[in-house]
Amino acid sequence: MTYLRPNFRHPDLPTNELGYTKKNYEGSLSTLCAGCGHDSISAAIVQACFELSIEPHKVAKLSGIGCSSKTPTYFLGNSHGFNSVHGRMPSVVTGANMANRDLIYIGVSGDGDTASIGMGQFVHAVRRSLNMTYIVENNGCYGLTKGQDSATADVGSKSKKGDANPFEGIDLAALALQLGASFVARSFSGDKEQLIPLLKAAIKHPGFAFIDVISPCVTFNNNPGSTKSYEFVRDHLQATGTVDFVPMRKEITTSYSAGTSQEVTLHDGSVIHLHKIDDKLDIHNRRSALDLIQEYKSESKILTGLLYMDKEPTDLHETIGTVHKPLRSLQEKELCPGNNVLQNINASFR
Amino acid sequence: MKPTDNANPEYYHKVVDCQYACPAHTPVPEYIRMIAAGRYEDAYMINWESNVFPGVLGRTCDRPCEPACRRGRIEEQPVAICRLKRVAADFKTDVSHRMPKIPSKKNGKRIACVGGGPAALTVCRDLMPLGYHIDLYDAQNAGGGFMRSQIPSFRLPETVLNEEVGYILNMGVVTHFDTYIDSLKGVLDKGYDAVFVGTGAPRGRDLNAPGRQEGAANIHIGIDWLASVAFGHVEKIGKKVIVLGGGNTAMDCCRTSMRLGGESVSVVVRSPRSEMKASPWEIEDAEREGIPMFENHVPVEFVIEDGKLVGMKFEKVKASYDSNGKRSLIPTGEDHIFFPCDDVLIAVGQENSFPWIERDVGVDFGKWDMPAVDEVTYQSSNPKVFFGGDAAFGPKNVITAVAQGHQAAVSIDLFCRGDDVHKRPAPGVTTVSQKMGVHEWSYDSKIEDDKRYKVPHAEVKIALTDRKLEVELGFDVETALKEAHRCLNCDVQTVFTESRCIECDACADICPTECITFINNDEEPALRTKLRAPANNLTQDLYVSRDLPTKRVLVKDEDVCLHCGLCAERCPTSAWDMQKFLYQVSKAGSIQ
Numbered sequence: 001m002t003y004l005r006p007n008f009r010h011p012d013l014p015t016n017e018l019g020y021t022k023k024n025y026e027g028s029l030s031t032l033c034a035g036c037g038h039d040s041i042s043a044a045i046v047q048a049c050f051e052l053s054i055e056p057h058k059v060a061k062l063s064g065i066g067c068s069s070k071t072p073t074y075f076l077g078n079s080h081g082f083n084s085v086h087g088r089m090p091s092v093v094t095g096a097n098m099a100n101r102d103l104i105y106i107g108v109s110g111d112g113d114t115a116s117i118g119m120g121q122f123v124h125a126v127r128r129s130l131n132m133t134y135i136v137e138n139n140g141c142y143g144l145t146k147g148q149d150s151a152t153a154d155v156g157s158k159s160k161k162g163d164a165n166p167f168e169g170i171d172l173a174a175l176a177l178q179l180g181a182s183f184v185a186r187s188f189s190g191d192k193e194q195l196i197p198l199l200k201a202a203i204k205h206p207g208f209a210f211i212d213v214i215s216p217c218v219t220f221n222n223n224p225g226s227t228k229s230y231e232f233v234r235d236h237l238q239a240t241g242t243v244d245f246v247p248m249r250k251e252i253t254t255s256y257s258a259g260t261s262q263e264v265t266l267h268d269g270s271v272i273h274l275h276k277i278d279d280k281l282d283i284h285n286r287r288s289a290l291d292l293i294q295e296y297k298s299e300s301k302i303l304t305g306l307l308y309m310d311k312e313p314t315d316l317h318e319t320i321g322t323v324h325k326p327l328r329s330l331q332e333k334e335l336c337p338g339n340n341v342l343q344n345i346n347a348s349f350r
Numbered sequence: 351m352k353p354t355d356n357a358n359p360e361y362y363h364k365v366v367d368c369q370y371a372c373p374a375h376t377p378v379p380e381y382i383r384m385i386a387a388g389r390y391e392d393a394y395m396i397n398w399e400s401n402v403f404p405g406v407l408g409r410t411c412d413r414p415c416e417p418a419c420r421r422g423r424i425e426e427q428p429v430a431i432c433r434l435k436r437v438a439a440d441f442k443t444d445v446s447h448r449m450p451k452i453p454s455k456k457n458g459k460r461i462a463c464v465g466g467g468p469a470a471l472t473v474c475r476d477l478m479p480l481g482y483h484i485d486l487y488d489a490q491n492a493g494g495g496f497m498r499s500q501i502p503s504f505r506l507p508e509t510v511l512n513e514e515v516g517y518i519l520n521m522g523v524v525t526h527f528d529t530y531i532d533s534l535k536g537v538l539d540k541g542y543d544a545v546f547v548g549t550g551a552p553r554g555r556d557l558n559a560p561g562r563q564e565g566a567a568n569i570h571i572g573i574d575w576l577a578s579v580a581f582g583h584v585e586k587i588g589k590k591v592i593v594l595g596g597g598n599t600a601m602d603c604c605r606t607s608m609r610l611g612g613e614s615v616s617v618v619v620r621s622p623r624s625e626m627k628a629s630p631w632e633i634e635d636a637e638r639e640g641i642p643m644f645e646n647h648v649p650v651e652f653v654i655e656d657g658k659l660v661g662m663k664f665e666k667v668k669a670s671y672d673s674n675g676k677r678s679l680i681p682t683g684e685d686h687i688f689f690p691c692d693d694v695l696i697a698v699g700q701e702n703s704f705p706w707i708e709r710d711v712g713v714d715f716g717k718w719d720m721p722a723v724d725e726v727t728y729q730s731s732n733p734k735v736f737f738g739g740d741a742a743f744g745p746k747n748v749i750t751a752v753a754q755g756h757q758a759a760v761s762i763d764l765f766c767r768g769d770d771v772h773k774r775p776a777p778g779v780t781t782v783s784q785k786m787g788v789h790e791w792s793y794d795s796k797i798e799d800d801k802r803y804k805v806p807h808a809e810v811k812i813a814l815t816d817r818k819l820e821v822e823l824g825f826d827v828e829t830a831l832k833e834a835h836r837c838l839n840c841d842v843q844t845v846f847t848e849s850r851c852i853e854c855d856a857c858a859d860i861c862p863t864e865c866i867t868f869i870n871n872d873e874e875p876a877l878r879t880k881l882r883a884p885a886n887n888l889t890q891d892l893y894v895s896r897d898l899p900t901k902r903v904l905v906k907d908e909d910v911c912l913h914c915g916l917c918a919e920r921c922p923t924s925a926w927d928m929q930k931f932l933y934q935v936s937k938a939g940s941i942q
């Protein structure tokens with residue numbers, strides 16, 4: 001029996017600003033199929049949170065149902081977690097976020113969980129600009145229920161049995177752009193060099209950050225003819241460019257050639273740097289992103305990387321003017337401010 | 351980097367750090383697993399095949415395997431490999447029926463062994479089953495060499511030694527004890543097909559200082575004195591004893607003195623304590639028995655009063671090192687220090703001496719009057735004469751003597767068959783996949799997290815009353831089992847097949863010790879800095895695959911791999927497999 005993870009780690013593991021090693025960000029051992037793309041995404045989340053020196057207890061990870069939605073058990077074992085019902089992660093995050101805006105919210109969902117049963121929830125979370133990172137682990141199928149085509153499966157993509165999918169696939173990144181998401185990216189579970197900086201940027205983004213991560217299901221959708229297999233994705237991948245996330249305290253050491261690079265400074269002083277391959281992309285312009293997604297798709301290429309980013313998004317709390325403190329920290333004094341205040345309110349309506 | 355040639359047995363051999371470091375290349379993890387399974391006889395026999403004296407070595411080995419043990423790089427202390435060997439010897443039942451059968455029809459070749467220490471006994475062990483006739487000559491009255499005359503009984507009970515020497519002599523070796531050989535020519539004249547010289551390094555170095563002659567009655571050469579004790583010729587020593595020297599012989603001298611009436615026994619060393627040659631655990635054992643060590647004291651004279659030794663004078667020094675790290679001892683200028691004593695034991699080194707080898711029998715002698723011996727074949731310039739053990743290259747230890755004995759036996763066998771002694775038989779290598787099914791592997795990868803367990807000792811007060819009472823008590827079964835589970839199974843190798851890999855990263859993600867990186871190939875020094883964790887241990891190899899479809903390569907740093915098998919467990923295509931690699935050193939009689 002080897003299905004056990006030893007407690008020893010590399011003796012020279014680096015520590016982050018909090019003095020933690022990556023081990024402090026791990027979760028339990030995954031029970032997903034060996035080789036599932038979702039596990040790579042979990043590893044990328046661990047690495048991103050480690051590198052950002054996030055205090056694990058300041059994170060809440062939430063999910064719906066599916067293999068993808070199981071993954072929060074496999075990372076950030078010292079964080080808060082909520083495994084909700086199928087497709088209902090967005091409403092649970094909304095509630096949690098309203099009650100305590102001080103936590104970092106990481107929502108993990110699948111293409112089934114988001115694009116089918118949870119579609120209604122998803123669009124409203126985007127529309128409201130909930131301050132969260134929303135990750136779809138997109139394998140084009142319902143992995144947990146044995147691989148039925150999902151709503152993101154490309155038309156013509158072949159299932160393991162050989163049947164071609166007759167329906168047009170939903171492009172969740174394009175949809176998020178249309179619905180006003182303030183940060184939209186696409187990546188591939190097999191490309192950590194791109195995924196980790198994107199995750200870091202998304203977590204730091206003070207609004208709704210959406211990442212559609214193509215994540216092959218090795219068991220049910222990694223067959224020839226599938227457009228979500230490791231091989232197909234690798235062969236058809238086209239990155240918008242390389243992304244660097246430079247934390248506030250760090251010096252920018254890489255030099256970028258002008259014209260093809262774009263830089264975004266975040267509210268906390270950290271910098272996201274995009275070295276573009278296609279200079280038609282303007283990451284501050286929704287139209288540019290939508291056009292390019294279409295353009296690459298028509299060449300049967302998958303455009304990955306940072307697609308759009310709003311530098312100064314307005315999140316839900318700001319829009320509806322909530323109190324700044326977490327709701328649970330409000331005491332009777334604040335919640336029942338007394339007769340005088342009530343009289344004033346009443347008077348304002350007269 | 352070029353792809354790793356893992357078909358070359360030396361690649362994986364090196365990954366099994368302990369086995370690689372063992373001069374006799376004992377398959378350590380294999381016997382530790384046997385101990386964990388309660389198969390003590392099997393564990394014993396694996397050892398016996400390789401190192402011939404498991405019971406002796408499980409108590410006294412210099413254990414070069416332990417500093418090499420991977421566990422020591424992962425946490426503080428290596429696996430107690432040596433003491434687990436003793437567990438196999440202690441808990442086994444009768445193994446005599448598992449000893450090799452000795453052909454009743456001999457092969458007609460006659461061999462002489464001069465000396466009956468571990469090296470010569472190993473030669474007998476390897477050649478007797480092949481049908482050789484062997485005459486073994488030793489000046490002592492029983493076999494075992496220094497294991498009998500030098501290693502004190504409180505470290506190595508005579509019964510243990512007798513048992514293991516017995517397994518070999520009972521193969522039908524014709525012994526000639528109490529026979530000092532004073533002429534190699536005489537031996538060669540008896541018409542032997544080959545002669546093995548395993549006479550050790552029998553001369554103890556003396557210390558010439560004023561008073562040495564006058565005090566002779568109470569000044570003893572350490573190894574001669576230990577031999578006299580072992581053979582019962584000496585039973586007492588004075589109350590105050592000075593032991594000169596900082597090696598293992600000094601430790602045995604001082605501890606033996608404590609058991610023969612010494613009340614105040616001191617070890618006095620020229621060098622700083624940090625440079626004492628004795629093994630740390632031997633120093634620790636001596637100190638536990640209340641023996642102080644005085645460092646930086648250079649002997650000046652033996653002080654004699656009324657024709658009798660009354661003490662020694664020492665000069666205090668300080669070590670100073672030049673830019674090349676070369677040490678010199680600089681006097682501090684303080685007054686000489688007087689240590690009163692009744693007896694002095696000199697344990698300042700050991701030398702070879704071959705007064706009995708005529709210089710005209712074809713055996714060339716070189717530097718320091720040492721015989722010229724081939725480092726691989728152990729053959730001397732007289733093709734019939736082979737050397738091994740301390741006699742070959744100076745004083746080392748039992749396990750080295752055994753390893754050299756095995757190699758000399760290979761050569762003697764080749765030579766007697768008329769084959770080229772330089773064409774060595776290849777090692778025996780087997781590689782067996784451990785996969786049994788989903789989540790099922792035939793080795794137990796669950797390792798014990800606990801720190802190294804300590805072997806219990808007899809109470810000092812009681813131990814000091816009897817020089818034959820063994821101090822170390824050995825592990826009990828429960829502790830042995832836990833200690834055995836600290837072993838990482840480094841012989842269960844990670845074997846990679848490029849053609850199967852789909853580059854899903856699962857192995858790299860799961861590896862608890864960041865061993866695996868998929869990366870663009872580069873020269874080794876550059877690659878070492880670019881892996882998931884820098885590969886700073888240059889003694890450990892990088893395992894590099896051929897190019898993968900993405901044009902990257904897989905690089906595995908062997909350094910701190912836990913051999914946990916998670917990479918193979920998480921690989922969807924079985925591109926990784928865990929394969930048990932058993933490496934057996936070539937033995938006399940192995941097929942070439």
Ligand SMILES: Cc1cc2nc3c(=O)[nH]c(=O)nc-3n(C[C@H](O)[C@H](O)[C@H](O)COP(=O)(O)OP(=O)(O)OC[C@H]3O[C@@H](n4cnc5c(N)ncnc54)[C@H](O)[C@@H]3O)c2cc1C
Nearest residue numbers: 410465467468469488489495496531549550739740747748
């Ligand atoms: C005090 C002391 C403690 C030691 N403790 C350890 C220990 O704990 N662990 C360890 O691994 N090693 C230890 N050693 C070293 C170890 O004993 C030797 O390295 C090892 O025994 C060498 O084996 P060998 O076969 O080469 O020769 P030896 O064991 O030295 O045997 C040589 C034999 O040859 C015989 N002989 C020599 N010349 C002649 C001749 N002309 N005719 C007939 N017979 C002859 C001798 O009587 C002797 O029996 C210790 C050494 C000493 C001195």
Ligand SMILES: Cc1ncc(C[n+]2csc(CCOP(=O)(O)OP(=O)(O)O)c2C)c(N)n1
Nearest residue numbers: 066067068086110111112113141142143144
């Ligand atoms: C309300 C409800 N309906 C249906 C299911 C059955 N079900 C479980 S997982 C799943 C699909 C999951 O697909 P996806 O979100 O893509 O996750 P994956 O397993 O592919 O990662 C479905 C339909 C359920 N658990 N609950």
Ligand code: SF4
Nearest residue numbers: 033036067143217218
């Ligand atoms: S079924 Fe597919 S999605 Fe689910 S764990 Fe297995 S490989 Fe991953």
Ligand code: SF4
Nearest residue numbers: 861911912914915917
């Ligand atoms: S066996 Fe595999 S997973 Fe385990 S430590 Fe070694 S390389 Fe890593």
Ligand code: SF4
Nearest residue numbers: 851852854855857921
């Ligand atoms: S788990 Fe297997 S298939 Fe995946 S990258 Fe590792 S060796 Fe290749």
Ligand SMILES: [Mg+2]
Nearest residue numbers: 110111139141
């Ligand atoms: Mg899915």
